[in-house]
Amino acid sequence: MSSSVTLLDRLNVLDRRWIFLAMALAVAAPILLGIGSDESPSPPTKRLFDRLEELPEGSRILMAIDFDPNSAAELSPMALAFTRHCCLRRHKIYFVTTWGTGVPLLDATIKTVVQSEFGRGDRPYQYGIDYVNLGFVAGDAVAISQLTSDIRKARSQDMQGTSLDSLPVMNDVVSLQDMQLLITPSAGFPGAKEWVQYAGTPYKIPLAAGCTGVQSTQLFPYYPDQLVGLVTGIRGANEYESMLASKYPVPYAEMSKRPASLRGGPQRWAHRLMISLIVLGNAIHFANRYRRSSHS
Amino acid sequence: MNRETTIWTLLFIVGGLSLAYHVQSSERGVGQQFVTPVEIAGRVDSATGVIIPLAVGESREGEGVIKGVRYDKARRETPQAVYSLSRTIGVWVAAILTLCVFSYLYRDNPFYKLVESIIVGVSAGYWIVQYGWTVLVSKVLVKLSPDLARYAFLPETPVDAKPEYLYLIPVILGCLIFCRLIPKAAWLGRWPLAFIVGTTAGLKLILFLNADFVRQIRSTILPLVVLSTNTSGGSDFDWKQSIQNLVIVVSVLSSLTYFYFSVEHKGWVGRISRVGIWVLMISFGASFALTVMGRITLLTMRLQFLFDDWLGLVRM
Numbered sequence: 001m002s003s004s005v006t007l008l009d010r011l012n013v014l015d016r017r018w019i020f021l022a023m024a025l026a027v028a029a030p031i032l033l034g035i036g037s038d039e040s041p042s043p044p045t046k047r048l049f050d051r052l053e054e055l056p057e058g059s060r061i062l063m064a065i066d067f068d069p070n071s072a073a074e075l076s077p078m079a080l081a082f083t084r085h086c087c088l089r090r091h092k093i094y095f096v097t098t099w100g101t102g103v104p105l106l107d108a109t110i111k112t113v114v115q116s117e118f119g120r121g122d123r124p125y126q127y128g129i130d131y132v133n134l135g136f137v138a139g140d141a142v143a144i145s146q147l148t149s150d151i152r153k154a155r156s157q158d159m160q161g162t163s164l165d166s167l168p169v170m171n172d173v174v175s176l177q178d179m180q181l182l183i184t185p186s187a188g189f190p191g192a193k194e195w196v197q198y199a200g201t202p203y204k205i206p207l208a209a210g211c212t213g214v215q216s217t218q219l220f221p222y223y224p225d226q227l228v229g230l231v232t233g234i235r236g237a238n239e240y241e242s243m244l245a246s247k248y249p250v251p252y253a254e255m256s257k258r259p260a261s262l263r264g265g266p267q268r269w270a271h272r273l274m275i276s277l278i279v280l281g282n283a284i285h286f287a288n289r290y291r292r293s294s295h296s
Numbered sequence: 297m298n299r300e301t302t303i304w305t306l307l308f309i310v311g312g313l314s315l316a317y318h319v320q321s322s323e324r325g326v327g328q329q330f331v332t333p334v335e336i337a338g339r340v341d342s343a344t345g346v347i348i349p350l351a352v353g354e355s356r357e358g359e360g361v362i363k364g365v366r367y368d369k370a371r372r373e374t375p376q377a378v379y380s381l382s383r384t385i386g387v388w389v390a391a392i393l394t395l396c397v398f399s400y401l402y403r404d405n406p407f408y409k410l411v412e413s414i415i416v417g418v419s420a421g422y423w424i425v426q427y428g429w430t431v432l433v434s435k436v437l438v439k440l441s442p443d444l445a446r447y448a449f450l451p452e453t454p455v456d457a458k459p460e461y462l463y464l465i466p467v468i469l470g471c472l473i474f475c476r477l478i479p480k481a482a483w484l485g486r487w488p489l490a491f492i493v494g495t496t497a498g499l500k501l502i503l504f505l506n507a508d509f510v511r512q513i514r515s516t517i518l519p520l521v522v523l524s525t526n527t528s529g530g531s532d533f534d535w536k537q538s539i540q541n542l543v544i545v546v547s548v549l550s551s552l553t554y555f556y557f558s559v560e561h562k563g564w565v566g567r568i569s570r571v572g573i574w575v576l577m578i579s580f581g582a583s584f585a586l587t588v589m590g591r592i593t594l595l596t597m598r599l600q601f602l603f604d605d606w607l608g609l610v611r612m
Contacts, residue, residue: 017401101419101422156434162452197507201511
């Protein structure tokens with residue numbers, strides 16, 4: 001038996017755990033070596049970035065954090081980047097989630113960006129004046145519909161139990177129709193699709209979405225008519241962070257402020273391994289076919 | 297013990313020994329978490345009850361100023377950083393649970409089963425508390441008995457709020473669902489379900505027709521020859537946009553043809569539906585690739601947590 005045949009036999013019965021180990025190494029090595037990546041922006045991402053840049057200071061932005069820890073790896077960097085951009089442009093931000101498990105992630109976004117990065121200095125972001133945390137609104141898609149017609153019917157108090165009527169940021173705000181833009185980093189149901197169906201399209205409220213890679217094929221048909229912008233997966237988040245770093249290099253060019261860019265390096269190496277494995281798998285398949293045909 | 301098992305056992309032993317060595321030798325400490333106390337001061341706005349931070353330069357000793365301490369996550373070398381036992385325990389528990397989940401890649405085992413059960417239990421408990429608070433307290437109790445809500449749960453409930461007894465209807469309908477547990481009264485449980493099915497269908501139908509049907513048809517009516525205005529005011533052929541539009545139109549029409557079963561898929565119809573199959577396959581392939589991408593990102597996030605927060609091997 002020749003050595004090449006022996007190799008083929010070994011590859012035919014290769015334990016799948018070696019593949020897992022190879023993948024773990026492909027992801028771990030770039031993390032340990034600090035290899036990140038920059039991405040040039042795609043049109044759907046750039047369009048959202050430009051829209052936020054164009055809106056006048058003090059515009060009302062609804063940030064719907066509709067995801068849970070399962071999809072936080074892809075969507076949390078997006079939520080941070082969108083919130084940073086809104087704060088840099090001094091927009092008023094209305095945080096909300098239609099996911100019960102999204103509440104801790106909503107709090108983390110506010111704490112990481114609004115309170116830690118923009119809560120100090122000459123013009124600190126002040127709760128009740130510049131932003132509000134509406135918290136969890138129960139009712140799935142119906143909750144979105146209710147928010148669109150009357151926010152106070154969906155939720156009369158903020159996350160801390162303060163009446164919305166007593167918060168200056170809620171003055172002159174009745175429903176989502178008073179918002180200049182809705183942004184939803186969302187993972188599933190209810191998510192971007194429901195925001196399009198229940199808020200964006202029927203009431204012509206400008207809507208942009210961030211989504212997981214899995215969802216993107218379902219949401220791309222809405223772009224550009226029904227979605228102002230669409231940021232997809234960790235690559236989209238990386239694109240947004242790269243634009244933010246280019247426009248506001250201090251401090252957003254620092255890798256510590258770019259979680260998606262830090263995940264881009266491992267992603268790239270994992271993809272290379274995947275492609276190699278697919279090529280190898282096909283090569284083994286054809287080698288087996290050739291061996292069978294030559295034996296017969 | 298076969299060769300595979302020997303190799304994997306050796307790998308686990310080497311990993312365990314490396315961890316033990318790292319625990320002993322690491323300057324940063326393994327899983328050790330630090331916080332810095334941040335003094336916060338502000339005034340309570342009498343109208344809103346919200347604490348407004350003091351303006352820059354405003355005295356912290358003034359009348360009506362309230363102070364507190366907030367603990368922010370910090371690095372070990374940060375001045376005034378103090379060791380946080382609770383956060384350290386949290387990181388260790390999270391790291392061990394992560395490794396337990398990863399152990400499934402080797403083979404199914406009791407550690408993985410334990411974590412699976414913890415996730416199910418914690419999720420159920422979380423949802424009960426979350427819905428109990430946001431629905432029963434914040435929506436139902438506040439509307440039906442604002443005084444009780446103000447006294448027991450939400451002191452910020454407006455004093456002039458009046459009970460809205462219309463909310464009794466959803467409460468009664470909600471209670472009727474539990475009738476399904478009583479065989480003789482199970483039929484009563486169909487009423488709230490009928491209400492839910494009816495309203496959902498009604499809402500969904502109209503909105504779906506608008507957002508996903510009419511608007512999508514409109515979005516597919518695209519010019520196949522796109523002309524763009526150049527700098528001198530004339531028109532240029534925009535070949536990129538033209539090709540994009542052509543691909544969209546051909547893809548939609550061929551996919552629809554594939555699902556059109558009133559005509560036998562032979563001749564031209566067969567060829568077009570064949571294109572439709574290719575379009576669908578490309579779409580499924582893209583979805584699958586994006587799913588893999590998402591899973592790799594999840595793995596990256598967990599490894600970042602293990603290497604940074606737990607082992608302290610890298611700084612993120």
